[in-house]
Amino acid sequence: MSEIFDIFLLEAIINGILFGGVLALLSLGLNLIFGVVDVVWICYAELVMFGMYTVYWLAGVYDINIFIAAMAAIALVSVLGWLVHVLIISPILGTAPINQLLATGGLLFFLQSVATLMFSIEFRNLGLRLPILEFSEMYFSYARLLAFGVALVGMVVVYLFLTRTYIGAAIRAISQDREIMVLMGVDAKKIYWVTAGVGGGLAGLAACLLVLQYDVHPFVGISFGPITFIICVLGGLGNMIGGFIAAFILSIIISVGGLYSEIEWGYVLAFVFFIVMMFIRPQGLLGKK
Amino acid sequence: MLDLKGINAGYGSFQALFDISLTVNAGEAVSVIGPNGAGKTTLMRVISGMTAPFSGEMEMEGKSLSSFPPHQIVELGIAHVPENRRLFPGMTVEDNLKLGAFAKTARGDSAKNLEFVYELFPRMKERRSQLAGTMSGGEQQMCAIGRAIMSGPKLLLMDEPSAGLAPVVVQQVFSLVRRIREEGYTVLIVEQNVQQVLQVVDRAYLLEAGQLIDSGKSEDLLESESVRKAYMGL
Numbered sequence: 102m103s104e105i106f107d108i109f110l111l112e113a114i115i116n117g118i119l120f121g122g123v124l125a126l127l128s129l130g131l132n133l134i135f136g137v138v139d140v141v142w143i144c145y146a147e148l149v150m151f152g153m154y155t156v157y158w159l160a161g162v163y164d165i166n167i168f169i170a171a172m173a174a175i176a177l178v179s180v181l182g183w184l185v186h187v188l189i190i191s192p193i194l195g196t197a198p199i200n201q202l203l204a205t206g207g208l209l210f211f212l213q214s215v216a217t218l219m220f221s222i223e224f225r226n227l228g229l230r231l232p233i234l235e236f237s238e239m240y241f242s243y244a245r246l247l248a249f250g251v252a253l254v255g256m257v258v259v260y261l262f263l264t265r266t267y268i269g270a271a272i273r274a275i276s277q278d279r280e281i282m283v284l285m286g287v288d289a290k291k292i293y294w295v296t297a298g299v300g301g302g303l304a305g306l307a308a309c310l311l312v313l314q315y316d317v318h319p320f321v322g323i324s325f326g327p328i329t330f331i332i333c334v335l336g337g338l339g340n341m342i343g344g345f346i347a348a349f350i351l352s353i354i355i356s357v358g359g360l361y362s363e364i365e366w367g368y369v370l371a372f373v374f375f376i377v378m379m380f381i382r383p384q385g386l387l388g389k390k
Numbered sequence: 391m392l393d394l395k396g397i398n399a400g401y402g403s404f405q406a407l408f409d410i411s412l413t414v415n416a417g418e419a420v421s422v423i424g425p426n427g428a429g430k431t432t433l434m435r436v437i438s439g440m441t442a443p444f445s446g447e448m449e450m451e452g453k454s455l456s457s458f459p460p461h462q463i464v465e466l467g468i469a470h471v472p473e474n475r476r477l478f479p480g481m482t483v484e485d486n487l488k489l490g491a492f493a494k495t496a497r498g499d500s501a502k503n504l505e506f507v508y509e510l511f512p513r514m515k516e517r518r519s520q521l522a523g524t525m526s527g528g529e530q531q532m533c534a535i536g537r538a539i540m541s542g543p544k545l546l547l548m549d550e551p552s553a554g555l556a557p558v559v560v561q562q563v564f565s566l567v568r569r570i571r572e573e574g575y576t577v578l579i580v581e582q583n584v585q586q587v588l589q590v591v592d593r594a595y596l597l598e599a600g601q602l603i604d605s606g607k608s609e610d611l612l613e614s615e616s617v618r619k620a621y622m623g624l
Contacts, residue, residue: 267492270481274489277478284438284472286464286493286541 109360112239117356118349119245122252123310125348127325128332129256129341130303136276136339137296140190140198143205146326147212148185148301152178152308153317154220161227175305182301186293209322216319224316231313248310255306256345259299268295276339328368331375337388347386351375391416391576392437392468392545397446399436405444406432408600414545419567419577421608423584423621424597430580431473433597434549437578438470439463450545465495469543473550475534479523483514483533486522490540499542507536510569528559535566539575546570548579552586564590584621588612 131145142148152174159170189208193200231243263269271287272295282289307325315321332351336343351371359367382388397410406429414420424430435441437448439460448455450466458466469490477486487507491500508515511532517525522533531551538546551567552560560583567590571577580597581587588594588608596604596617604617611617 267488267497270485270489271492273485274478274481277480278476280440281472281476283440283460284464284470285489285537286461286496287489288459288461 108238110357112241113357113360114353115239116241116245117353119241119249120356121349121352122249123307124325124328124332124352125345126252126255126303126307126310127329128336128344128348129259130300130307131329131333132336132339132341132344133259133272133303134296134300135333136341137272138186138190138194138293139276140194140201141205141330141338142185142300143202143326144185144209144212144322145300145304146322146324146329147209147216148178148181148304149308149311149325150216150317150319150322151181151212152305153312153315153321154216155305156309156312157225157227157317161225171309174309175302178305178308179298179302182304183294183298185301186297190297191293209326213319213322220319222319224318226316227312229313242314244313248313251306251310255303259303262299268292272296328371331372335375335378335385337385340385340387343385343387391418391451392578393447393449394437395447397433397436397443397448399432399441399443399446401432401441406600407436407443410446410597410600410602412595412602412605414576414578416544416576417574418593419571419579419591421587421591421594422578422580422597423582423587423594424580425621426582428597429600430597431549434470434472434547434578434580437463438468438547440470464541464543465493467542467544468547469538469541469545470547471534471538471549471551473553475527475530477522477530477533477537479521481522482519483522483525484518486533486537487514487518487540490537491542493541496541500540503540503542507539510539510573511536526559527555528562531555531559531563532566535570539570543575545576545578548577550581551579552581552583560586584617585612 127145127149131142135141155174155177156170159165159173160167185208189204190201193204234241234243234246263273271282271285271292275282275289275292279289311325315324328351332347333344335351336345336347354371354374355364355367357367358370392414394410394412397407398405400406410433422430422433432441436443439455450468453466455463478489487504488500491497491503496503513529514532514536517529522530525533535551548567551563555563564586567577567579571590577591579587579591588611591608593607594605594611595602
């Protein structure tokens with residue numbers, strides 16, 4: 102009896118880790134933008150939604166090769182991210198932080214409404230049936246394994262970009278001393294543009310991975326947005342490594358918590374854990390001060 | 391090399407510099423000395439593009455600085471070692487140095503310049519993986535100077551390199567300045583540490599309340615009764 106139970110527990114933990122990959126990817130994008138521009142994009146998950154629709158329409162409806170559809174989705178959401186910065190954030194950058202929250206929060210509802218008008222509220226999916234992998238009496242969905250693998254690769258690429266390139270170094274530096282960047286020959290505006298584009302691209306990549314596993318509808322952002330914010334705050338807002346760790350902690354809590362009853366209880370447990378942690382470490386796991 | 395004519399500058403409605411004209415020739419080391427609040431830092435900031443002047447002309451090797459956006463000034467060969475060093479404290483020494491070579495004109499020579507910085511400051515080579523914010527003040531000053539050198543400059547602007555350092559370290563910093571001069575860099579340095587800076591530079595300007603009130607050769611200024619009285623407490 103207890104042996105079987107252990108296998109369920111192990112399966113839940115592994116599934117939690119697999120689920121955590123995409124969440125870590127999303128929180129990396131949000132943290133990157135916050136770390137550089139000092140603005141939280143409330144509408145980040147709605148960009149993911151548009152990415153999911155792109156893959157759905159191109160691959161699911163027009164039968165275009167799924168890899169090309171994925172590339173197109175990443176490119177489109179990347180441009181969308183850049184537009185969010187240039188059109189919405191940039192004009193109000195120097196003003197009170199509440200303005201940026203309100204603006205990107207308003208954009209969230211705008212994007213949901215646009216999606217409803219364009220695509221209706223119908224749930225749509227790719228209709229892909231990826232196999233289930235069985236491994237010593239444990240079951241893992243292939244889509245989830247793929248999503249985890251690709252998310253890890255995506256994060257490694259971003260890590261190399263941040264540590265090995267000049268622009269990456271400037272991205273890491275800019276939040277530490279904005280004013281001095283000009284002496285390094287850095288045009289802060291360009292760094293913001295690159296960051297918004299990369300942040301958008303990460304949302305696009307996450308969209309490609311999520312559309313393999315979930316239906317897409319105009320309000321799908323609700324499923325990933327709040328948990329992404331909570332991951333970022335738990336890890337320490339702007340701290341990319343903290344976000345990475347927090348993503349896996351929360352996804353394992355959700356998965357294991359869901360093992361004992363409904364998956365919703367897993368979320369309840371995760372949010373309770375988050376609230377308790379905020380009392381213990383309000384600055385986040387790896388946050389300073 | 392550097393020519394300033396009639397510079398007026400400040401912040402908002404506050405004017406910090408009045409009609410400043412000065413020249414730095416290639417190969418020279420020049421100092422601007424003056425008390426706290428005289429406008430020394432503003433002068434440095436105006437030259438490197440951090441603060442836009444109200445009016446006046448600035449030229450670097452015949453090119454007007456006002457026709458370049460601030461982040462391109464460094465590409466003209468002007469590197470600014472800012473007041474209080476202003477390193478990126480959460481990044482390693484090597485990352486800090488690398489950022490000094492961000493400008494497109496500097497990237498090609500960055501490996502060569504890095505080697506030169508490490509040769510100039512062997513301490514920086516030892517500490518290259520250490521976070522810049524965890525080093526001593528003197529070491530941070532080395533890193534800040536190294537970062538400026540990484541841009542491959544012709545002219546180094548140094549804003550109070552001795553500020554906030556222990557007396558022994560101040561000695562080291564001034565011998566660093568001398569070393570940098572010998573390497574062929576043109577240097578413009580603002581200082582309050584008048585006695586010591588005058589032993590390193592060729593010429594100096596006296597800045598008081600935003601105006602240049604005197605200038606001359608270092609030897610003459612060191613002898614001058616008024617300078618000795620006003621700045622050295624002698």
